[in-house]
Structure formats: structure tokens, C-alpha cells
Amino acid sequence: MFREITLGQYYAVDSVIHRLDPRVKLFGTLIYIMSVFMAGGLSGYLIVTMVYMLVMKLSKVPFSFALRGLKSVVWIVLMTFICNAFFYTGGTPFIKYGVISISAAGIKYGVAMSVRLILLVLGSSILTLTTTPNELTYGLEKAFGFLIKFHVPVQEIALMMSIALRFIPILIEETDKIMKAQASRGTDFDTGSIIKRVKNYIPIIIPLFISAFRRAGDLALAMESRCYRTGYQRTKMYPLKYTKADGKGYLVLMVYLLLFTLAKCTLLYTGNSGFYTM
Amino acid sequence: MPFISIKNLVHQFHVRDMNGEITGEYNAIDDISMEIEEGQFIAILGRNGSGKSTLARHFNNLLFADKGSIWINDILVNHENEDIIWNNRKKIGMVFQNPDNQIIGTTVEEDTAFGPENIGIESENIITLVNEALEAVKMKHKSKMSPNHLSGGQKQKVAIAGILALKPKCIVLDEATSMLDPHSRKELMKFVLELNKKEKITIIMITHNMEEVVNADKLFIMNKGKLLTHGSVNEVFNEVETIKEAGLEIPEITELAIKLHHVNQNFRTGIFTPEEFANEFERVYNEKRNKE
Numbered sequence: 001m002f003r004e005i006t007l008g009q010y011y012a013v014d015s016v017i018h019r020l021d022p023r024v025k026l027f028g029t030l031i032y033i034m035s036v037f038m039a040g041g042l043s044g045y046l047i048v049t050m051v052y053m054l055v056m057k058l059s060k061v062p063f064s065f066a067l068r069g070l071k072s073v074v075w076i077v078l079m080t081f082i083c084n085a086f087f088y089t090g091g092t093p094f095i096k097y098g099v100i101s102i103s104a105a106g107i108k109y110g111v112a113m114s115v116r117l118i119l120l121v122l123g124s125s126i127l128t129l130t131t132t133p134n135e136l137t138y139g140l141e142k143a144f145g146f147l148i149k150f151h152v153p154v155q156e157i158a159l160m161m162s163i164a165l166r167f168i169p170i171l172i173e174e175t176d177k178i179m180k181a182q183a184s185r186g187t188d189f190d191t192g193s194i195i196k197r198v199k200n201y202i203p204i205i206i207p208l209f210i211s212a213f214r215r216a217g218d219l220a221l222a223m224e225s226r227c228y229r230t231g232y233q234r235t236k237m238y239p240l241k242y243t244k245a246d247g248k249g250y251l252v253l254m255v256y257l258l259l260f261t262l263a264k265c266t267l268l269y270t271g272n273s274g275f276y277t278m
Numbered sequence: 279m280p281f282i283s284i285k286n287l288v289h290q291f292h293v294r295d296m297n298g299e300i301t302g303e304y305n306a307i308d309d310i311s312m313e314i315e316e317g318q319f320i321a322i323l324g325r326n327g328s329g330k331s332t333l334a335r336h337f338n339n340l341l342f343a344d345k346g347s348i349w350i351n352d353i354l355v356n357h358e359n360e361d362i363i364w365n366n367r368k369k370i371g372m373v374f375q376n377p378d379n380q381i382i383g384t385t386v387e388e389d390t391a392f393g394p395e396n397i398g399i400e401s402e403n404i405i406t407l408v409n410e411a412l413e414a415v416k417m418k419h420k421s422k423m424s425p426n427h428l429s430g431g432q433k434q435k436v437a438i439a440g441i442l443a444l445k446p447k448c449i450v451l452d453e454a455t456s457m458l459d460p461h462s463r464k465e466l467m468k469f470v471l472e473l474n475k476k477e478k479i480t481i482i483m484i485t486h487n488m489e490e491v492v493n494a495d496k497l498f499i500m501n502k503g504k505l506l507t508h509g510s511v512n513e514v515f516n517e518v519e520t521i522k523e524a525g526l527e528i529p530e531i532t533e534l535a536i537k538l539h540h541v542n543q544n545f546r547t548g549i550f551t552p553e554e555f556a557n558e559f560e561r562v563y564n565e566k567r568n569k570e
Contacts, residue, residue, distance in 0.1 A: 222372075
């Protein structure tokens with residue numbers, strides 16, 4: 001059953017966004033994050049939300065599927081809201097009790113921060129929803145390829161990432177096996193104090209480490225026997241090649257960034273506070 | 279000129295005590311000499327710890343001789359000359375025991391491409407090589423799949439495809455079937471035999487299962503790092519005592535035939551399948567009846 005785990009949250013469907021080069025998508029994610037940080041006020045958030053909706057529509061990923069990515073950050077969003085709403089000291093508080101002060105401005109600020117966080121998570125999840133982990137690794141390898149000049153082993157790091165991706169399901173399965181083996185010898189994982197329960201995981205972690213090292217040794221031999229050597233320029237079966245669509249993608253992103261910055265600067269200059277402040 | 283020639287090879291391992299101090303050394307391979315011709319199907323047999331896997335790693339230049347020498351295509355293996363080593367690894371591929379621990383790529387196709395990518399072949403040529411290799415092992419239809427979804431036998435086939443993509447002259451199978459179920463084991467053996475006959479690829483099979491080696495051209499039996507005996511399947515299988523000394527078991531049907539041969543010299547030895555046994559039994563029985 002553990003073999004069925006899909007890594008990341010790739011949603012397999014053919015769309016304009018899926019076909020884009022991973023480097024374009026990486027760049028796009030960066031620009032989107034920048035624009036979310038620049039945005040402020042109702043109009044700003046409306047624009048970035050609409051951009052998100054548009055890209056989602058293009059990517060053909062069902063919105064409900066994308067929302068699942070929010071599950072893991074729901075507590076962080078909640079904490080952000082509480083911290084901002086209860087401890088905001090700027091506005092005029094209508095409830096004040098010790099350090100807690102709740103004001104209209106604080107609640108507004110908390111909502112804004114939470115929205116910003118949600119948009120950041122949703123926006124960047126488009127990248128992982130439409131790009132396979134492999135493409136992503138290779139995209140990162142290419143995007144950071146310039147670091148080779150500074151003697152950073154980019155190719156090796158990328159290969160390490162892809163090997164890690166391949167072995168995660170295998171190690172999860174192994175953990176499951178070891179847990180069952182230890183449980184059958186009487187290890188109790190579910191009762192006792194927190195410290196006791198953590199201690200109970202030691203007989204799982206040690207065999208897991210030993211087996212992982214053994215696997216690593218085997219794998220290194222297998223790689224060497226297949227002519228792998230470090231510091232030697234490898235080639236790729238499917239090298240990344242920019243298409244016309246990628247060019248258009250870059251263009252759209254640049255225009256978006258330019259317009260967004262322009263709007264922000266104009267509003268700053270004219271002193272229209274609605275767009276950028278709270 | 280033999281394809282691989284090993285002369286008085288010795289490989290030493292250090293024996294360490296609890297503190298990691300070297301207290302002695304023992305010879306995992308102790309003065310072995312052998313010659314392997316191109317296109318042969320070779321089997322090297324021995325029980326656990328007999329040194330057969332250590333020997334296998336010498337073919338692929340993963341280990342180097344402490345004493346003695348290895349010649350591949352008449353070129354002496356020298357651990358200081360990297361060009362020779364990389365060239366040899368291209369020519370001689372190796373399939374390991376654990377199917378999971380030798381697949382590097384995240385998809386079948388990517389894993390097959392790993393070898394060609396390492397030696398810097400151009401993209402278009404890699405695609406051709408990979409497709410040919412996957413077709414040869416009949417795994418083309420799974421090329422985009424994750425190796426985690428394959429069975430053990432299929433994973434070993436992918437591992438072989440990864441080697442075939444490098445256009446090798448020889449494949450070393452280091453107990454490659456020992457983690458497979460009997461059915462996949464048979465299928466893999468059949469496939470390896472086909473590779474040997476059709477593609478003329480030299481096969482060196484390392485195993486402790488004597489039933490797998492009945493098709494081999496030449497057998498080598500190892501024990502405690504030494505070569506006990508070698509020869510054709512028929513020759514070696516008749517040395518029942520030597521085989522027992524090596525801690526191996528010959529197939530029951532073969533042993534029964536040898537025993538019958540001792541009773542009746544007319545009954546031939548070198549029988550490996552029940553069908554052969556039945557035919558031989560019928561022949562001897564009919565002969566005897568005709569005489570009477």
C-alpha cells in the first residue's frame with residue numbers, strides 16, 4: 001500500500017501550464033510571490049487572487065484538489081491570524097486585557113496576513129501541481145547551473161535529490177516493515193508519556209539507518225558499475241529545450257511584473273493608500 | 279586470445295577486532311586463474327562466503343587485484359589508469375542481487391538512460407539506445423512507469439536494459455535471481471540465455487543454485503576463495519564429492535542418474551531434467567528387454 005504514495009502533489013493532465021518549461025514555472029512562482037508581497041488593500045489582493053484563478057483555470061487542475069495543499073498550513077494561518085488580531089498594538093482597541101488588545105485595525109491586519117499566506121501557498125503549489133518532481137529537479141539543476149562556475153556541484157546535488165525522491169517510498173515501506181517487526185516483539189508505540197513514546201521509536205530508527213546505509217553502499221556500487229563518475233559532464237536523454245510557448249510565458253510574466261510594479265509606484269506617488277497599505 | 283583472462287588473482291580482506299584495529303588478513307580470493315572466451319555462458323558456483331561475489335567485482339573493475347593480474351581484451355587492468363577502467367565498465371555490465379538497490383532513475387526509461395548519460399552520449403542517440411534496450415527486455419510499454427510499481431523480475435529486467443543500453447560485450451549476473459520467485463527466476467534465466475545465443479553477449483552467472491547452470495558452457499566451482507574444479511556441466515556434475523565439499527547441491531534428478539550409472543554403466547550421466555531422465559530410463563529398459 002505504501003508504494004501507491006504519490007510524491008508531491010502532481011496532477012497528471014495535459015494543459016498549457018503543464019507543458020511549460022519548469023524554469024518558466026520557477027520564475028513565474030518567484031514573480032507571483034513578489035507580487036503577493038507587493039499587494040495590499042482590497043484591490044491588490046483581488047488582483048493577485050484573480051491572477052491565481054486564471055492560472056488555475058489554464059492548468060485544468062480542479063480547485064478542490066489544489067485546496068488539499070492548504071491542509072498542512074491551516075494551523076500556521078490560524079496562528080498568524082490570532083497573533084495579529086490579538087496582539088496588534090496600532091489601532092484603537094475595543095477590548096484590552098493585559099497584553100491582549102483587539103482592535104478593528106488588528107483584525108483587518110490579521111485577515112490580510114492570513115490571505116497573503118494562503119495565496120502564497122496556493123500560488124506556489126501550482127508549480128508542484130503541474131510539474132513532476134523529476135522535471136522540477138532538472139529545472140532547478142538548469143536554473144542554478146550558473147553556480148557550477150563557483151564550484152558548486154549542481155549536477156551532483158540534483159542527482160542526490162532525484163535519488164532521494166526514488167528512495168522515499170522504499171524507505172517508508174521499510175519503516176512500516178520494521179514497525180511491524182518491532183510491534184510483534186512487544187514494542188508499544190501508542191501508550192505512555194510523550195518521552196516514552198519517542199524513546200520507543202529508537203528501535204525503528206536504528207535499523208532503518210543501518211539498512212539505508214547498506215542500500216546506499218549497494219547503490220554506489222551499481223552506479224559506479226554503470227560508469228557514473230563525479231565531476232564528469234553528463235548528458236540527458238530529454239534535455240530541457242525552450243519552445244515558443246516558453247518565450248511567451250516569460251513575456252507575460254515580465255509584463256505582469258512591470259505593470260504590477262508600475263501600479264504600485266504610481267499609487268505610492270499619488271498617495272492613494274487603498275492599494276498598498278492596510 | 280581469451281576475452282577475460284585471470285592469472286593467479288589474490289584479493290585480501292583485513293580482519294578487524296572490535297576496536298577496528300587490523301588483526302590479520304584473509305584471502306577472499308586465493309590464487310585463482312581462469313580464462314573466459316567471448317560469447318560463452320559461464321557459471322561460477324559457490325556457497326555464501328566462497329568469494330564468488332568478490333571475484334565478480336573484479337570483472338567489472340569495482341575491485342582490484344592485490345596480487346596477480348586480470349586481462350580484459352588483452353589489456354591489463356591497472357587501477358591507476360582510469361581510461362581502461364571506464365572502458366571496461368562500458369564493456370562489462372553488472373546486475374546485482376537486490377533489484378531495489380540498483381535502480382537509480384525515477385522512471386524505467388530514465389533508469390535505462392543512466393549509463394549512456396554518464397558517458398556523455400548525445401540526447402537523440404540516448405533515446406534510440408534506451409528504446410532498443412527496453413524493447414529487448416520487453417519493457418517498452420512500462421517506460422514511463424516508476425520502478426516502485428514493478429515486480430522483482432521486472433526490476434531485474436530494467437537493470438539488464440540499463441546495461442544493454444551501453445552496448446556491452448559481457449553481462450555479469452551477481453546472484454541476480456536469488457531474490458526472485460521461481461517463475462520470474464525461470465523467465466529471467468530464459469531471457470539471459472537468449473541474450474547469450476542471439477546477441478552473442480558473454481554471460482557470467484554467479485549463483486549457488488545448480489539448477490540454473492545446466493545450460494552453461496563452462497562451470498567454475500569455488501570454495502573458500504579457491505577454485506575447486508572447472509569444466510563442462512557434464513564433467514563437473516559427475517564430481518559429486520567435490521560439489522558436496524563446496525557445500526552445493528546438484529539437482530536431485532542428476533544425482534539419481536549418477537547413482538543409477540554406478541549400478542548400471544549403460545545408464546548415462548549428465549541428466550538435468552525429468553524428461554531426459556524418463557527418456558533415458560525408457561531407453562535402458564527397452565534395451566534390456568530386447569536383449570532378453
